[in-house]
Amino acid sequence: MNFLAKNSATLDGEIRCPGDKSISQRIVMISSLINSDMKISGFLNGNDPISTANALIQVGAGIKISGTDVIIKKQDSIFKSSDQPIDLGNSGTGIRLLMGFLAGLNIKAILTGDESLIKRPMRRVTDPLTQMGADISTTDIGTPPVELNSGNIINDFLYKMPISSAQVKSSILLAALTSKKKVTVIENKITRDHTEKMIDYFGGDIQVETYKNGRKIILNPSELQPRQNYNVAGDFSSASFLIVAGLIAKSSNILIKNVGLNKSRSGLLNILKEMGANIKIHNQQESCNEKIGDIEVSSSNLNGIEIGGTIIPNIIDEIPILSIAAAAANGKTIIKDAKELRVKESDRLEAIAAGLGKLNVPFELYEDGIQISGVNELSPDDDEIDSYGDHRIAMSFLISSLISKKDIRVKNCENIYTSFPNFFELMGDMGLKMERYG
Numbered sequence: 147m148n149f150l151a152k153n154s155a156t157l158d159g160e161i162r163c164p165g166d167k168s169i170s171q172r173i174v175m176i177s178s179l180i181n182s183d184m185k186i187s188g189f190l191n192g193n194d195p196i197s198t199a200n201a202l203i204q205v206g207a208g209i210k211i212s213g214t215d216v217i218i219k220k221q222d223s224i225f226k227s228s229d230q231p232i233d234l235g236n237s238g239t240g241i242r243l244l245m246g247f248l249a250g251l252n253i254k255a256i257l258t259g260d261e262s263l264i265k266r267p268m269r270r271v272t273d274p275l276t277q278m279g280a281d282i283s284t285t286d287i288g289t290p291p292v293e294l295n296s297g298n299i300i301n302d303f304l305y306k307m308p309i310s311s312a313q314v315k316s317s318i319l320l321a322a323l324t325s326k327k328k329v330t331v332i333e334n335k336i337t338r339d340h341t342e343k344m345i346d347y348f349g350g351d352i353q354v355e356t357y358k359n360g361r362k363i364i365l366n367p368s369e370l371q372p373r374q375n376y377n378v379a380g381d382f383s384s385a386s387f388l389i390v391a392g393l394i395a396k397s398s399n400i401l402i403k404n405v406g407l408n409k410s411r412s413g414l415l416n417i418l419k420e421m422g423a424n425i426k427i428h429n430q431q432e433s434c435n436e437k438i439g440d441i442e443v444s445s446s447n448l449n450g451i452e453i454g455g456t457i458i459p460n461i462i463d464e465i466p467i468l469s470i471a472a473a474a475a476n477g478k479t480i481i482k483d484a485k486e487l488r489v490k491e492s493d494r495l496e497a498i499a500a501g502l503g504k505l506n507v508p509f510e511l512y513e514d515g516i517q518i519s520g521v522n523e524l525s526p527d528d529d530e531i532d533s534y535g536d537h538r539i540a541m542s543f544l545i546s547s548l549i550s551k552k553d554i555r556v557k558n559c560e561n562i563y564t565s566f567p568n569f570f571e572l573m574g575d576m577g578l579k580m581e582r583y584g
């Protein structure tokens with residue numbers, strides 16, 4: 147599925163941010179574990195959360211999805227092993243979190259995924275889960291399919307994370323939660339903390355302490371408490387596409403409502419403000435232990451910036467769209483310490499570099515980052531840009547059309563539906579003209 151985006155001078159309107167992908171996947175897992183009738187609102191009805199929900203249904207959970215509402219129905223007997231492979235589609239979060247969740251429940255299963263997911267590294271999760279007592283294995287090169295057999299999760303496991311990854315942290319926490327064992331996880335840099343916040347929201351015994359530049363998380367065995375409702379906050383990562391679009395458009399004023407403002411996710415706001423962005427936050431409040439608010443954005447003159455270190459895990463999914471802001475900015479932007487981008491849905495550093503090359507934006511690629519020299523206005527080649535099947539790369543380059551002299555063509559856009567199913571509709575409502583081609 148290929149899309150062409152035309153240069154659109156004006157963007158305006160008020161839109162509601164789609165539900166958070168990370169939270170949507172966590173809430174179907176945790177509410178299935180509680181196994182009590184409950185309604186989830188604002189669920190992200192995108193392919194990734196749907197894959198995760200279907201995987202849980204395959205092992206016996208009572209989940210019914212209807213648009214952005216999800217009904218959890220208490221099951222008499224829940225969680226059984228599956229003799230059919232469980233397909234997590236494109237979802238790295240789905241497969242990695244489920245590994246811990248199911249290992250703690252002693253479920254036998256084979257977890258697999260699409261062409262992209264079966265190339266992604268899983269030992270970062272299977273290694274600590276094995277140390278915890280799980281019986282779990284990958285292919286010889288550490289990729290899916292992942293096979294889970296009955297193991298025995300030990301009590302009081304301590305894990306110092308060698309990489310900064312919320313997926314790894316969450317998988318370990320979920321293994322301890324479902325097996326009702328104590329665990330302590332230490333992270334060197336703060337990564338997104340939705341799992342911790344959700345466990346706390348449902349009454350779990352979890353303590354989070356500052357530890358050097360990161361955190362120490364201690365989860366003690368406890369019974370989670372049922373709740374009748376859960377509202378999923380809007381996805382800051384999806385909002386970031388709208389935010390940057392609003393900043394780089396020639397004339398814009400947009401209001402994005404109900405955006406998740408969890409501090410471990412919203413670092414891009416500080417970076418963009420430092421770059422000179424006109425961004426205002428309204429109506430800040432708390433919902434289900436997560437901060438939310440409305441974000442107002444208008445056209446801005448951006449300046450380049452240098453970033454690296456502890457902020458990187460906080461903005462890891464926003465770096466593709468930050469690269470487009472950098473291309474529109476005055477001067478150089480340098481992004482370092484972001485090697486993790488190489489093992490996302492695509493090698494995002496290579497994908498960003500390839501796309502910027504087609505747009506004739508000067509860049510220098512590093513092993514762990516990229517330097518981008520802003521050009522204000524893009525003069526692309528006539529060639530199409532490859533998203534490498536990566537939703538965030540596809541959306542970023544479609545948005546670059548706002549500063550382009552010519553139309554921008556992006557191929558392989560189908561995975562936009564994994565995280566932002568109404569991207570074309572919302573962008574179209576705001577004034578970005580896009581159409582299918584080929």
Ligand code: S3P
Binds near residue numbers: 167168310311312486
């Ligand atoms: C996610 C964590 C991040 C992020 C991914 C979602 C999560 O991955 O890139 O899109 O929901 O925990 P890592 O934790 O591997 O960095």
